[in-house]
Amino acid sequence: MHFGRHISGQFNVELESIRTHVLTMGGLVEQQLSYAIQALNKEDVELARKVVRDDHKVNAMEVSIDDACTRIIAKRQPTAKDLRLIMAIIKTITDLERIGDVATRIARVAIESPSSKERQFQVSLEPLCRQAIQMLHQVLDAFARMDVEAAAEVHKLDDKLDAEYEAVVRQLMTYMMEDPKNIPHILQVMWSARAIERVGDRCQNICEYIIYFVKGKDVRHLGDQSIDDALK
């Protein structure tokens, strides 16, 4: 990283500590999301309850990292790349917290969902889930190394996630039409699928913050091609 050049050793320590906290938060959110999805797929109500119970930990981390960022700005008056790092962190943790909310929402569906014996349809959210967790894992990895190339790669994965999501929705719609009495339950599954699809958008946001930090270019709202151009 770039932290070596500070005159104040204490500043380095503080920046490194915030960065570590973001990675810890990312790890927790990734765990929450996998547990939630596991709970949904295996109908594990206990695990789903654990996810709901642990959501406050994610929230608390967001608040505490945010506070640390504001304090470091006030105290150290960072400029240039240091300031961009802090800005990127402030935005990243907002998206991480929202992914945490997605996990909780999926866990709630797992808790309220009827058991498989009552189900008249089988649509697997497995591939969609696997892709979303993969994207989150890769973007956290890119964040840890502040690797713009990796971030740009992750950014492109969202198209695949969207396509998978569309396929799931089409399948679920067919089941709804075939047997309307399943509609309320299928809608629950559909909301979950949509929530998982949104994880991809959140991961894309984090990719954009990584690029902003490293390259100093704001590539939001620009699409994959402009991101590739920004990295040249």
Added chain:
Amino acid sequence: MHFGRHISGQFNVELESIRTHVLTMGGLVEQQLSYAIQALNKEDVELARKVVRDDHKVNAMEVSIDDACTRIIAKRQPTAKDLRLIMAIIKTITDLERIGDVATRIARVAIESPSSKERQFQVSLEPLCRQAIQMLHQVLDAFARMDVEAAAEVHKLDDKLDAEYEAVVRQLMTYMMEDPKNIPHILQVMWSARAIERVGDRCQNICEYIIYFVKGKDVRHLGDQSIDDALK
């Protein structure tokens, strides 16, 4: 406002300019949302196209205000309340931009939606829409005056919006079950309803940033009661 006390007159001017831009952005987002909803309700495809076309303006404002905030931090090294104002602004514009996305999503539904002649059901999104726009309008007003009491009032309105949303979903579900061939179209309406419901959550976030700025207390994730306590 609190801007009078700065030694640097130029700093005042810069802060005031950023705040004005946020209010302009808020006004544009409010307009986008009302146009989108109007387009959906009156099946006005032209108006819907305008909303989609103008989304880039909202995005550009987000990027430019964000940039102005980062520059003012680097240049003026604000602390305490000034820094909290800038932090509140950085977060507020993210939520405003997302409300702008909601408007675009609704406009897309209005463009793709079949005309009313083909519709076999009538569910009005009107009350839900009215409430969401009202919430956005009030929170922008609270932001303009940095009025914590008004912010706390808006925060409470979300429960009503959620209840209205639940009622709409139940109604739509009944129509789906009655006539499954309408399912694809009803799902579109349902996604719109959900997007509008989310506007309420975004407005709540902005309420929380107003309280953070004025009171210096982070009331996120705490609920209405804790917000009332924070204002005492």
